[in-house]
């Protein structure tokens with residue numbers, strides 16, 4: 001028998017981090033390598049000093065130079081493993097955890113642009129040949145019933161996990177409107193809640209083999225009518241019944257961007273057994289209200305707060321995060337300014353709030 005110290009000599013069995021708030025920053029990963037590597041400055045000079053300790057980098061099937069799916073190569077470009085590894089190493093040394101994200105199921109197009117995945121593999125499109133130029137729909141989806149969808153997507157996930165040497169992965173899954181569609185021969189007539197749950201379970205099982213924690217957006221798990229959240233922040237297309245059919249060790253990123261007196265999803269998701277990471281955006285009043293309700297309703301499953309951005313680059317965020325409190329909004333500055341300002345105001349509070357800090 002080996003001495004215990006030798007057996008325990010890998011980092012995976014070091015004592016778990018003490019519970020501490022997850023203070024997260026979510027942004028689109030720039031596809032230009034130089035801009036991507038500016039995130040190092042953003043982390044070191046902007047985010048870390050404010051207490052941010054997790055960075056979610058969202059990729060599409062186009063915005064990373066994937067190597068494992070040859071059919072995607074004409075579409076996928078930009079940042080690759082080299083840059084990802086460099087950034088991840090840097091962030092780890094700063095104490096900031098990088099969590100890559102790839103939107104699964106929904107968000108496979110934006111406006112008239114369909115992303116490379118469904119261009120390269122139109123046979124896994126949930127609505128094959130329907131909605132030319134994406135007119136009349138929000139975003140395209142991939143088919144949750146087709147095994148080929150998973151064969152391809154798992155390769156992309158594995159590449160991102162490897163490139164960032166990540167121990168957690170965000171699968172997106174927000175705002176899925178096309179699921180169980182009548183034009184899909186594999187899905188038509190099926191229960192959207194079951195289809196959605198099956199997709200969640202397959203992604204979760206795969207990530208489990210990689211020992212990676214799974215994160216996802218929470219809107220499709222919430223009943224839009226019962227909660228009063230409506231069809232965007234929650235589901236009115238039947239997916240919400242998935243909430244009782246999926247593993248409880250998923251971190252649910254519960255996004256809400258409007259000011260409300262109460263956010264019922266906070267207690268619903270915690271009561272169901274999920275760790276909850278509330279996510280806000282752009283409005284200081286809404287973020288303050290959401291944070292206050294998160295504090296009030298916090299159980300040991302309440303993680304902290306995730307600041308989302310939805311547009312803007314590392315240099316812009318750094319400018320907004322580091323400008324003095326008295327600074328006026330620069331002319332022409334878009335929402336990245338508001339986002340930066342509210343991170344500057346709220347992140348240090350979240351970082352030291354004893355109400356937050358579920359175990360990773």
Ligand SMILES: [Zn+2]
Pocket residue numbers: 126142143144145146180181184185186187188
């Ligand atoms: Zn389908």
